[in-house]
Amino acid sequence: MNEEVNPLPSLEQDQTSEQTIEEIVASLGDTVGQPRVDDPKMSVSNVDVFYGKKQAIFGVDLDIANNEVVSMIGPSGCGKSTLLRCLNRMNDTIPICRVSGELTLDGEDIYSKDTDPVLLRARVGMVFQKPNPFPKSIYENVAYGPRLHGLNRNKADLDDIVVNSLKKAGIYNEVKNRLDESGTSLSGGQQQRLCIARTIACSPEVILMDEPCSALDPIATAKIEELIDELRENYAIAIVTHSMQQAARVSQRTAYFHLGKLVEVGDTDTIFTNPRHELTENYITGRFG
């Protein structure tokens, strides 16, 4: 059932065959910049991820703070999505995936035996690359999470949660008269905002976004970016993106990955105006990637 999850499609093709990935990664040197923040919401320390025998992430350190958007950029197959999926243990659904190192949420290890991945995913919500509303009504799509977690006491409560989530996702005015229509009847951009509303409805603390705009047109993208900026007030957000303009527009800090290694991390302004690592510079100036 996981065939379509092909985590590292181009890891091997990217490089000449003389060097192994491990050697290349070693040659990249230590992470440039400051991965730590003062008061992290989530913290990643020395994390390695393996798919079977293949290592996809090499010793990554990264913090995500409240009220900020961290963008993760890098060429395809650099492990940014893999790392994102580790943050709410979505990688658990891939049997051959193995994670080592420490990942914490509010200082608690999310991979410890005591952590229930189900509860974790309620606290760390995720928005996917392709809008994936359930083939249910718009209302049911948003009410899905609250119902699961018993967040509402009665129907009126649930109505409130649904309406508020839709409002926060900036889609309420467009759908308020057709809450009983199928979520799949919406346009792509509306579907993605519906998915964000669905995530918000679970009252998460962190929202992970895996290339949320890559399937959308520029206008829908602009709306989502605006929304991400608003959501920053209440949530810690990590976003994987292929668009450097998007990273520059929405994020406060940026992390550049290459072949599973965090090459450079720092304030978005600094990274884009004054990159210190050669690979980062090459990437953001469009010399490859």
Next chain:
Amino acid sequence: MLLLIIFVLTSVAYVVGRSRAATLRKNGEQLHSLPRYYGYMTAICTAVPALLLLALWSASEPTFLKHSTVKTLPAEVQSLPQGQLDLVLNDIKNIATGGITQTADDPVREASANHYNDRKNTSQLLKSFFVLVASVLGALYGLRKIGVQTRARIFVERAMMTVLIACSCIAIFTTVGIVLSVLFESLRFFNKVPFTEFAFGLHWSPQTSIRADQVGSSGSFGAVPIFAGTLLISAIAMLVAVPFGLMSAIYLAEYASSNVRAWAKPLLEILAGIPTVVYGFFAALTVAPLVRDIFEGVGFEDVASESALAAGLVMGIMIIPFVSSLSDDVITAVPQAMRDGSLGLGATKSETIKRVVIPAALPGIVGAILLAVSRAIGETMIVVMAAGLAANLTINPLEAVTTVTVQIVTLLTGDQAFDSPKTLVAFALGLMLFVTTLILNVIALVVVRKYREQYE
């Protein structure tokens, strides 16, 4: 022999056509297609007309022979009714081929037989000649056509398409033919027994009397009891097959590791490969006595040794793979994004399956179940052996009931007169059964089609 010659001619035509086109090409002609397409074209021109002629000739030959032979017979034989005339003709054919005959040494028939043989030989000779001529003419025509103007590739593509259309037409015409033959026989039955009595009558006892003084031959054709029996057994079968099939499908699609799946799914599908007659005696010899003993053990009386329950249980086991295999396919077809979305919201695996995967796959699952139902209704062998022949109108699964298919089998096996209502009713039953399963299949197809539109 003739076919072999045509085959050789065709092969030769292909080789010649190709080499000729290749030569033209070498000489600098701008041919439209590759040489091998000209080869194909020549081969088609050689084979197709000849084969068509052969088929037509062979199909019409018996009719011609018959007419010609009948003309040689004396007038009083010619004026016999159709049935007896056919008998005489059969006899003549037997004499002609040296088989066993009813009437030995009848000079008139001997003469006719000789005439028949004579005509047949002539026909064979003429057939071979004309077919070969057609073949050679076709080959020449094909070879002549090789040139700059002819677009052989398009010709060959068209020919391929025609062959494919012809193949699908054969399947369709066969279906139509079966339906029509059943329909007309049923109409003959409804001429003798009114449709209302058949469709709403509560008493089934198809034994008609051959002589007027026979006892116990009421000849009533109320189909309700046997349809009720069919439905009862099918319902029991579905009660077994749907839960077990669906749950094993969910396990296979969602929980099983690929290793388990790799051997469990084929193993389940082996169930579908067991011949139904094996299920039949399993039901009759093992399950039915077991059912009787168990229920008598817990205090039921009068449990029939051939019970609807036993037949239904075994039939249910037989159709588990239909439900599980098809459901497994539709569940696997639910996009991973749906599951990710649900898991990402903090749903457990079973919650995801219950609230997202199954609802999304439901139309497909319904389609699978409906296909399984039509399979259950049409199933014959198990019920013949395990369900009994008594047409009881009952919903008690411990009684013996009978089904439509069982009745058709009993009505049509053995020596039968094909004009009595007793045998004709079998066609009416078959028609009803066909209509029922057809409706179910149509519903299933419509539902499945709706499912396809689900995600986009």
